[in-house]
Amino acid sequence: MKLGYIKAYVWLACVLVANVIVYTVVTLSRRPLSLQASGRAAFIGGHVRLWQPRDLRGLPLWELLMLSRDQLNKPMLQNTTAQLNLTLPGTCRESFHEASQSLADFSSYPGHLQAFVLSMHCRDYPLLVRPAEEEACPNGTQLLVAVKSQLANFDRRQAIRQTWGQTGQVGDVIVKTLFLLGRQDSGDGHPDLEALLELERQKNRDLLLWDFQDTFYNLSLKDILFLGWLRGHCPSAELIFLGDDDVFLRVDALVAYTGGLNAITRRGLFTGHVIRDAAPIHDCKHKYYIPKSFYQGTYPPYVGGGGILYSRDVATRLYEASCHLPLFPIDNIYLGICLRELGLVPQNHPGFWTFNMEAEGQEDLCAYKEFILVHHRTSQEIIRLWRSLHDPALAC
Structure with missing residues (x-):
């Protein structure tokens, strides 16, 4: 009797396993194929069946590149993507x-x-302009402020140097500011600014300029070139602020905020104004235009333009993630994609005002005391705000 029961149980178990396998195969054949590896859940379009590779031809380019990458670790996808013929150039x-x-x-x-x-x-672009190591990162630098600028924006960089971007000690933290640049060639309609750039380099010694064309769609490239540079430089910098050259940053407020973080929170830090549930803009006249043939679906949570604060360990991991992900032409979204790859979620901070202040509050100087960052400020406004907020007569 016991032997008979055992055989019956074994038979039932085999039937159950067979049913599970059949159900799984049928379900996969009917569901849209999504990118689930490493915490991703980006829909890649269409009802794709693993044995119907022709269906992949309607997918946007960026998702096809992700599939091509994933096939290296998923043999089941190799036959599916072999027909795509999307081999990245070797050089x-x-x-x-x-x-x-x-x-x-x-x-x-x-x-x-x-x-x-x-x-x-x-991703291989040499540095054309760089300061000496002791000038790029003075001994003991704890907060590195990296400002994305364009070559012609001399006035913005100088306004920052004269105001919130001054290198030195803020509270008990040593701060260093650097400006991140790419090429803007005269052949592309830009004026020849080489002589002015050389004067700026000699006087300030705070420029990092790479040999790539500095355009809006290459800002994500600028981000990862900086992250790559950071791996071998400025080892004492525990925190990095990455921002634009049209923001007003209260470095003292930033230092006060980070000073209140415990060691666990400081590790894994990536904070700013978090934007969720955003989707590509398919209007070709819009600044953030992304064609449907390039990318579809929603974006992961990301920190909006203007400024981001992150810890060094996150900077290292972001760079490593970027080495395995296709570039995306909008910088803040690309960093959000890299975060998702790492299983990290950006943290929202109400002191980062990416979309400016309400119009009626812009003249209220005391309102700025509540913020860490305000976006979209001209050089003149940055200087005026700095002087007004440091006026001993200001009472808030």
Whole structure:
């Protein structure tokens, strides 16, 4: 009797396992294929069946690149993506022409977006201008402020140097400010500013300039080039602020905020104005235009433009994640994609005002005491705000 029961139980178990396998296969064949690895949940479009590779041809380019990457670790996908023929060029000298040929509407992309797609495989750009190590990161620097600027924005950089970007000690923290630049060639319609740039470099010694074309769609490239540089420099900097050259930053408030964080919170820190449930803008006249043929679906949570504060351990991990992810042409969203790859979520801070203040509050100087960062300020406004907020007669 006991042997008979055992055989019955074994038979029932085999039937159950077989049913589970059949159910799983059928379910996969009917569900949209999503990118689930490493915590991703970005829909990649279409009802894709693993044995119907032809269905993949309608997917946006960025998701196809992700699938091509994932096939290396998922043998089940190799037959599915083999027909895509999306092999990244081996060197920066080669253009990513296969991508342009796979995009039926590539010719309608704006010029700078076309240039981005053709070179999105390249991360190897040398530094053309850099300060000496002791000037880039004085001994004991704890907070590194990295400001993304463009070559022609001399007035913005100088306004920052004269005000909130002054290098030195703030409270009990040593702060250093650097400016991140790329090339703007005269052949592209930009004036020849080489002589002025050389004077600025000699006088201030706070510029990092890489040999890539500095356009809006290359800001994500600028971010990861800086993260790569940071890996081998400024080891004492525990915190990094990465921002634009049109923000007003209260460094004293930033230092006060970080001083109140415990050691656990400081590790894994990535904070600013968090934006959730955003989606690509498909209006070709919009600054943040992303064609449907390039990317569809929603964006992961990300920190809005203007400024981000993160810890050094996160900076290291972001760079490592970026080495395995295709570049995305909007910088803050790309960092959000890298965070998602790491299983991290950005933390919202109400003191970061990405979208400016209400109009009626902009003249209230005491209102600025409540903020860490306010975006969209001209050079003149930055200087005026700095002087007014440091006026001994100001009573709040």
